Amino acid sequence: MPARRYAALLAPDFALQAIARLERGLMEKPVAVLADTSRKALILQVSAAAQAAGVAPGLTATQALTRCPDLVLRHRHPAAETAAQRLLRDAAFALAPRVEATAEGLCTVDLQGLPAGLPLRRRIAGLIERLAGQGLHLQAGLADHPDTARYAALHAAAAPDRLLAVADTSAFLADLPLSLANPEPTLAELLQRWGLRTFGDLARLPRAEIGLRLGRPGLELWDHAAGRTRRLLRLLAPPCLYEELIEWENGIETLEPLLFILRRLVDQLTLRIANAHHLVGTIRLRLLLEDHSGYEQRFQLPEPTADPDTLFRMLHTHLESVRTDTAVTGLKLRFIPVCPSARQQGLFEADLRNPTRFADTLARLIGIVGDGRVGSPRLENTHRPDRFTLVPLETASALGAADALGDSEPPPPVGLPLRRFRPPIPVRVFPGRRTLAPAASEPPDPRVAALDLPARIRDWRGPWRASGEWWESDRRWARDEWDVELAGGGLYRLVQTLPDGRWFIEGTYG
Amino acid sequence: MDRHTRRDAFARLRRQLDARSRAATSPVETPVLATGIPGIDAPLGGGLPLGALSEIVCGVPSGGGQLLLLHLLHAARRAHRFLALVDAADSFDPQSVEPSGLLRHLLWVRCRDARQALQAADLLARDPNFGLLALDLRDRPESELRRIRSTAWYRLQRIVEPAGGVLAVLTPRRLLPAAARARIRLERPLPLTALAMEQRDLAEQLTPHIDRAPGSLSWSTPLPAGAPPADTPDYIQLNSGTGGPSTPAVFAAG
Numbered sequence: 001m002p003a004r005r006y007a008a009l010l011a012p013d014f015a016l017q018a019i020a021r022l023e024r025g026l027m028e029k030p031v032a033v034l035a036d037t038s039r040k041a042l043i044l045q046v047s048a049a050a051q052a053a054g055v056a057p058g059l060t061a062t063q064a065l066t067r068c069p070d071l072v073l074r075h076r077h078p079a080a081e082t083a084a085q086r087l088l089r090d091a092a093f094a095l096a097p098r099v100e101a102t103a104e105g106l107c108t109v110d111l112q113g114l115p116a117g118l119p120l121r122r123r124i125a126g127l128i129e130r131l132a133g134q135g136l137h138l139q140a141g142l143a144d145h146p147d148t149a150r151y152a153a154l155h156a157a158a159a160p161d162r163l164l165a166v167a168d169t170s171a172f173l174a175d176l177p178l179s180l181a182n183p184e185p186t187l188a189e190l191l192q193r194w195g196l197r198t199f200g201d202l203a204r205l206p207r208a209e210i211g212l213r214l215g216r217p218g219l220e221l222w223d224h225a226a227g228r229t230r231r232l233l234r235l236l237a238p239p240c241l242y243e244e245l246i247e248w249e250n251g252i253e254t255l256e257p258l259l260f261i262l263r264r265l266v267d268q269l270t271l272r273i274a275n276a277h278h279l280v281g282t283i284r285l286r287l288l289l290e291d292h293s294g295y296e297q298r299f300q301l302p303e304p305t306a307d308p309d310t311l312f313r314m315l316h317t318h319l320e321s322v323r324t325d326t327a328v329t330g331l332k333l334r335f336i337p338v339c340p341s342a343r344q345q346g347l348f349e350a351d352l353r354n355p356t357r358f359a360d361t362l363a364r365l366i367g368i369v370g371d372g373r374v375g376s377p378r379l380e381n382t383h384r385p386d387r388f389t390l391v392p393l394e395t396a397s398a399l400g401a402a403d404a405l406g407d408s409e410p411p412p413p414v415g416l417p418l419r420r421f422r423p424p425i426p427v428r429v430f431p432g433r434r435t436l437a438p439a440a441s442e443p444p445d446p447r448v449a450a451l452d453l454p455a456r457i458r459d460w461r462g463p464w465r466a467s468g469e470w471w472e473s474d475r476r477w478a479r480d481e482w483d484v485e486l487a488g489g490g491l492y493r494l495v496q497t498l499p500d501g502r503w504f505i506e507g508t509y510g
Numbered sequence: 511m512d513r514h515t516r517r518d519a520f521a522r523l524r525r526q527l528d529a530r531s532r533a534a535t536s537p538v539e540t541p542v543l544a545t546g547i548p549g550i551d552a553p554l555g556g557g558l559p560l561g562a563l564s565e566i567v568c569g570v571p572s573g574g575g576q577l578l579l580l581h582l583l584h585a586a587r588r589a590h591r592f593l594a595l596v597d598a599a600d601s602f603d604p605q606s607v608e609p610s611g612l613l614r615h616l617l618w619v620r621c622r623d624a625r626q627a628l629q630a631a632d633l634l635a636r637d638p639n640f641g642l643l644a645l646d647l648r649d650r651p652e653s654e655l656r657r658i659r660s661t662a663w664y665r666l667q668r669i670v671e672p673a674g675g676v677l678a679v680l681t682p683r684r685l686l687p688a689a690a691r692a693r694i695r696l697e698r699p700l701p702l703t704a705l706a707m708e709q710r711d712l713a714e715q716l717t718p719h720i721d722r723a724p725g726s727l728s729w730s731t732p733l734p735a736g737a738p739p740a741d742t743p744d745y746i747q748l749n750s751g752t753g754g755p756s757t758p759a760v761f762a763a764g
Contacts, residue, residue: 354638361637365619368629373620377604377613388604393592393617412710416700417576417606419648446651459702489699490571507603510572510700 007109007124008141008149009092011084012157013045014105018080021135021264022246030055031072032064044076083244083268084136089236090272091127091138095120100146100233106153108146110233125161134267138162144169147229151176169227174200181224187217199225242269243334251290251327255319261331262319263312269335270308279304280311281338287322288330295324298371302392303359304338310360317367362393383468384477385506386420416509418493421447424504429494436486436494436505451505456487463496483509542724543589543642543676546581547713553720554692557585561674562691562724563667567684568648573696574716575680577709579644580607582678586615586642594640595619598627599649624654628662635669635677643670646680655685663689684721693721 011017015033020026030050034041043059053068065071081104088107092099098110111120120142128138141152142165152172156164166172176199178191196202202210202225211219223229244265252258273280281304287295297318305311365374375390425447426439437454438445462482469475478498485491491509496502542557551557558564568575579595579602586593594617595602602620607613617640621627624647631645647655667689670677679686686693696718704712 357637358639361633361639364633365630368633369619369621369626375618376616377602377618379604379610379613385605386603390618412708413608414708415705416572416709416712417580418603419576419601420603421649422600447649450649461702461705483702483705485702486571491700491702491705492571507601508571509705510568510574510576 006146006149008153010153011105016045018084094275245332247330253327265333266312274306278337280335282336284334286332290326302362314363314367317364418507420507424506458485458487460484549717559724561671564692565686565690566680567695570699572699593642594634596630596645641675643677660687695719
């Protein structure tokens with residue numbers, strides 16, 4: 001038996017399936033997709049329910065509605081088809097790196113070079129099952145020629161696992177209609193008049209005689225019918241941009257339908273990223289609104305992951321708190337990949353109790369408080385106050401950090417820790433009267449009331465001068481700091497910025 | 511059912527209720543997390559109780575609440591765990607932590623309001639990877655704090671209890687209802703001279719007031735086994751106020 005060197009992945013009724021992925025429950029109804037938006041557009045594809053009602057491709061909309069008054073008509077959705085095609089293409093790349101986007105809803109994969117013992121049928125069946133879970137139903141064919149594989153995929157609907165492997169090419173092609181090869185109209189008519197209907201009919205005739213009578217087109221058709229086509233695949237380069245955009249006419253005002261679409265996009269993008277052996281490091285979410293404005297949010301994942309459930313939960317948690325002035329008319333989602341870091345845990349380091357839950361919790365926290373507000377703080381290498389960055393928790397290294405600090409307790413620090421006011425509270429200082437008073441602000445700063453200003457300064461220490469980056473004209477800074485105790489109790493850091501001389505309460509000690 | 515049968519049934523019911531209430535309030539040994547502050551650890555039987563909420567009421571400025579938070583970070587480091595700090599007012603200062611290597615044990619959640627803080631605390635309390643959780647509600651407006659329902663605290667208590675973690679809630683005033691197993695009040699503002707003292711000495715000087723500690727609940731004397739009291743009625747009259755038999759266990763805060 002010759003090795004099956006090509007696989008074809010086909011999504012039948014591709015335009016219809018692309019739309020159905022966005023509308024839950026559509027395929028249960030009688031649905032028809034129109035070929036274009038003209039007044040006399042013809043039916044392109046129909047669902048099984050529509051077919052049962054007598055609607056067939058080639059009818060006009062009026063004719064179709066006459067046969068099935070409950071028929072749901074849809075126009076083609078280019079963005080949905082693009083998304084579905086990407087999904088199909090990425091599934092093909094999961095099989096092998098040499099992929100051809102043969103047609104809409106059809107990809108051909110060159111399997112040559114794959115390891116001999118690879119469980120190909122199981123892999124393809126698994127792909128078909130996974131994509132079915134995302135609303136794209138495939139059929140697959142395996143053969144030793146790309147076109148034969150395509151024909152096998154066309155006839156795989158009733159095959160086990162929807163996968164048809166061709167053992168004998170000649171026998172398989174023999175009964176296929178010549179129209180499948182799409183011959184030129186004149187050639188097709190001629191063959192029809194000669195009584196040649198199937199590939200087998202044509203292949204039984206001598207090749208040389210066909211060439212003499214029909215020329216090159218005839219020879220090509222004969223090779224096709226005999227399964228001897230030698231063509232190179234037009235190979236695709238793997239995509240690097242993981243982004244999906246979906247827009248719709250009727251604005252969405254509630255969360256549930258938006259989440260349905262979001263889940264599709266998340267599943268799609270994570271499958272693509274996982275197939276490339278990457279993880280999701282950053283997410284950009286954009287909601288397109290009816291008034292042509294947008295809502296955008298960026299999420300930096302503390303723990304890169306390709307788990308769609310974790311990513312969806314994070315986005316879901318965030319969207320629960322989002323309010324927009326107008327309805328949502330589109331959704332754009334971009335995943336920025338990172339390579340998974342190979343990190344060997346120490347033999348004696350403590351493990352997390354539940355690493356999967358850990359990543360999930362962190363992702364959902366970001367959904368609540370927003371990007372850049374969850375993490376482990378690290379001080380920046382500067383004397384400028386309140387400078388730090390938030391980094392992902394270093395699980396294994398952090399839990400082993402006691403080794404870095406030593407078994408003995410570190411030397412005791414001096415003084416009280418500061419609780420910062422972000423932003424600092426502007427005040428006025430009257431040195432003669434040793435009084436702090438609130439600075440005028442519109443609207444009034446609500447924190448001033450908690451400080452019970454104006455207040456008398458009972459005692460103070462300082463000033464201490466701090467400055468930095470004097471060599472940068474636009475970044476230099478300088479300030480004087482005092483530690484003050486107010487008459488009513490409480491220790492505060494009082495700051496005067498230089499050279500503008502403004503006063504602030506930066507925080508409270510304790 | 512005749513009079514004697516009813517009396518027997520009533521006595522059995524009272525004994526069952528009493529046995530269960532004693533089991534719920536008996537002073538079992540509570541595992542604790544030592545904070546390293548003697549004024550807190552000693553009255554609480556060693557530290558903050560595990561599997562429970564503890565409220566630290568910071569009613570005065572510079573009362574030592576932030577110092578306590580740093581000690582919790584040290585406790586996390588000693589236990590090789592993380593401290594998750596849910597900061598409702600985004601007031602934590604990483605530059606105040608010495609040595610800075612301690613920050614590796616800290617997960618800081620910078621919230622914008624009390625609602626976000628409670629959502630984040632709920633999420634973290636459910637995660638078994640975070641055994642030490644601090645929720646800092648200081649400096650939030652009173653209007654936000656009043657909107658926190660008491661049921662939220664009971665829910666947090668129910669989440670924390672089976673997991674055995676510590677949830678320390680720092681509040682500007684008494685906020686938690688009976689859900690808090692321990693309540694500590696920091697009532698004395700520290701003087702300016704404290705800024706020149708070692709934190710170890712400052713910790714020893716902290717003398718908070720302990721409003722509530724684990725195991726400080728009392729119960730009534732159990733009914734003796736055997737024949738029911740002679741004055742056992744045929745029925746229980748609720749809220750009678752006077753007369754009648756002794757009521758089942760009454761719980762009083764210590």
